[in-house]
Amino acid sequence: DTAVSQTPKYLVTQMGNDKSIKCEQNLGHDTMYWYKQDSKKFLKIMFSYNNKELIINETVPNRFSPKSPDKAHLNLHINSLELGDSAVYFCASSLRPGGVTEAFFGQGTRLTVV
Amino acid sequence: QKEVEQDPGPLSVPEGAIVSLNCTYSNSAFQYFMWYRQYSRKGPELLMYTYSSGNKEDGRFTAQVDKSSKYISLFIRDSQPSDSATYLCAMWGRNSGYALNFGKGTSLLVTP
Numbered sequence: 001d002t003a004v005s006q007t008p009k010y011l012v013t014q015m016g017n018d019k020s021i022k023c024e025q026n027l028g029h030d031t032m033y034w035y036k037q038d039s040k041k042f043l044k045i046m047f048s049y050n051n052k053e054l055i056i057n058e059t060v061p062n063r064f065s066p067k068s069p070d071k072a073h074l075n076l077h078i079n080s081l082e083l084g085d086s087a088v089y090f091c092a093s094s095l096r097p098g099g100v101t102e103a104f105f106g107q108g109t110r111l112t113v114v
Numbered sequence: 115q116k117e118v119e120q121d122p123g124p125l126s127v128p129e130g131a132i133v134s135l136n137c138t139y140s141n142s143a144f145q146y147f148m149w150y151r152q153y154s155r156k157g158p159e160l161l162m163y164t165y166s167s168g169n170k171e172d173g174r175f176t177a178q179v180d181k182s183s184k185y186i187s188l189f190i191r192d193s194q195p196s197d198s199a200t201y202l203c204a205m206w207g208r209n210s211g212y213a214l215n216f217g218k219g220t221s222l223l224v225t226p
Contacts, residue, residue: 004157033213040122041200041221043158045213056212090157097212100146105157 003027004106007090012112013081016098021076021109023091029104031055032074033092034066043090049074050097081113117141117210120203120217131224133190137203137217140184141185144207144215147179149188152200152219161188193224 006027013019025032033056034046048056049068063079074091091106120137127133135149150158150206164170167181176189186205190197200221204214 028170031212041152041202041219043202043219048212058220092157098206098214100148100163100206100214103160103214105159106157107157110155 002107003094003104006089006093006106006109008109009107010110010112012114015043015080015083015113017081018077018079019081019111020078021089021091021111023074023076023106025072025093025104027095027104028092029093029095030071031094031097032068032071033094033103034074035090035092035105037088037090047074047076048097051073054074055097060089078111081111083113086111086113118203118205118215118217120220122218122220123224124221126223126225127193129193129195129224131191131193132225133197133222133224135188135190135201135203135220135222137186137205138184139186139205141207141210141215142181142184142207143209144205146206147177147178147186148204148206148214149175149177150202150216152202152206154199158202193222195224196207198223199218 031050033048047066088108093101117221149161149162152158174191178187190198202219
């Protein structure tokens, strides 16, 4: 059983489109995250939800909007996609905020904007 | 200056070599120091973590933290081709919010 699963794994889309990435965790964790990993492998936090409440909202364009329908799911919707949005997006979860020592990552969604 | 600095490499070593991976940091409030391993096209997975200063050993892997120098290391003994991956250090402290602070990762290639 996959602990943190993201769909889709690959996403190729044109500039200007709107797309969503879905994430689900079956670990019973309270906290979920979205990270962006750029071409140089740098992992940067974007958002975090704890029990459906937004607790981290880093400086990202407001074209990115997270949604957490319940504590096992955290989706990422991106409007008006731009070339610079191309990256790998990782969902992660942890038992509690901070994720110290216990953050589990999904396999990533490789987004390519053309 | 980023809070966590890590040389991206790449680092190439022959099988059986001892590998040393390092990170430096600027936030003296960091208390937890983690090492993640990320295989190509996979998500990061936690290798080991250390709380505060000192050493921790797990099989062929040893993590060291020197808080006085703000320097952490991961040593891999008897390196294997299966150790080829990107190794990311990550840190957290009470004043660093709810997310981990990652280094850029070091790409390691162990050649047979």
